[in-house]
Amino acid sequence: MKQNLLKIVFAVFALVGIGFAMNTNTVNATSGDFTLKPEASSSSKVNIDGGFYYIDGDPGETVDLKVGVYNTSKESRQFIVYGNTAFTTDEGQPGYDKLKVKDPNLKISMHDLFQNNKQIVTVPAGKDVVVTMNLTIPTQTIGGFLMGGINIQPYHESAKGTVAQDGTLIKNKFSYSLPIELTQAGTKRDDVNYKINLVKPRIVNTMDGKEIGVAANVANTSNAFVSGLSSKATITKYGDKGFKKTETKDDQSIVPTSNYNYTVGWGKEPLKAGKYHIKMVYSGNGVRTWVLDKDFTITNAQANQFNKLAGHKPNYLWLYILLAVLVLALIMGLGVYLGKKGNKGKSAPSRSNNSRNRRRRRR
Incomplete structure (x- = not known):
């Protein structure tokens, strides 16, 4: 049941969003004037019924993965074929177009399991070529799934430019991928963490x-x-x-x-x-x-x-309030000081007059 569900999910990835453009935009299978699809393998351990490669083999066993590359343009073209390790995009989807994938928990990289990686093939105009990739199942226990993909893109071709509605020039270099899911026969499956x-x-x-x-x-x-x-x-x-x-x-x-x-x-x-x-x-x-x-x-x-x-301007309201309070306190303090000083000046003559009156009485 779980395996069938996974096949359906990967079929969606393969048919609806087969590949990812090099500018991270999803493209359909006819963009870039070429298409690809998985071909039947000579190994019984490879299943392509879901539109992707599902491998369930023995540790150390080598299987072949065949992919058909169809050149729909009117001129002969070269394509480069990679076997890559899967990663998770920031949209929360599997991605297959990175040559190097790093993660502290990644112990076995699918990129390293291919014996004949990075192939360059020539496909005549309007024709197709089947490319064979040889993959060796690791001897180290996986405890679940290894995921990756076969990624294909034009070789040494300039990016095609298109003009958006706002006049911006967008350059796309198209790249398609077919997912790979690998398990080891008879091994215990770990749970997600x-x-x-x-x-x-x-x-x-x-x-x-x-x-x-x-x-x-x-x-x-x-x-x-x-x-x-x-x-x-x-x-x-x-x-x-x-x-x-x-x-x-x-x-x-x-x-x-x-x-x-x-x-x-x-x-x-x-x-x-x-x-x-x-x-x-x-x-x-x-x-x-x-x-x-x-x-x-x-x-x-x-x-x-x-x-x-983000363009947020600092809020200085608190500073303005603090300055206003300080200025008010300064004014009040200055007023109190001047008031006390004035009172002292007024009281001094009255004390002098009292002293004179006392002297006159004594006489």
Whole structure:
């Protein structure tokens, strides 16, 4: 049941959003004048029924992965073929177009399992070529899934330029990927383990444009994988019961042994220094729930830096009030001082007259 669900999910990735453009925009399968699809393997351990590569083999076994590259343009072209390690994009989706992926929990990189990686192939105009990638299943116990992809892009071609509605020139260099999911036959499957590494201020992208906010770096530290998670993040501030920021996101799929930045926008409010708490709840298929908690602090330096980047002007009202109070206190103090000095000047002659009257009486 779980395997079938995963196949459906990966089929969606392969057919709807087969690849990612080099400018991180999702493109459809006809952009860039080439397409690709998985081809049947000579190994019985490779299944492509879901539109991606599902491998369930023995440790140390080598399997072949075949991909068909179709050149739909009117001229011969060269393509470069990579076998890459999967990562999690900041949108919470699997990505396959990075040549190097680093994570402190990543022990086995799929990129290193390919024997004939980085192939350059020539495809005639209107023709197709089948590329074979040889992959060796690691002998080290995985305890879950290894995820990666076969990524293909034009070789030594200039990016194509298109003009947006606002007149901006956008250059796209298209790249497509086919997902790979690898398991070891007969091994025990680990459970997912999510945690928040850290939370820090950031300028975030929202439906209303860029705004100030924070990014929670969320990690899946195990080789397990659950797709299509719903999520909700809630941020509160210590000492301020009226402060609350929330963010909800659907279809979050955190790749095994990877991390990504889950962003929460602040709206129109500036950042304020202080101690905060974030609570994140992930739920899968309405059955399982994972709750993550973490305290974090925003310093004065961070608040000033990101408020400036976001265009928030400093609020000097408190300074103006303080100056007004000091000026008022100075005026009042000066008034009291001058009043006392004046009173002393007036009382001095009366004492002198009294002394003269006393002398006259004595005579």
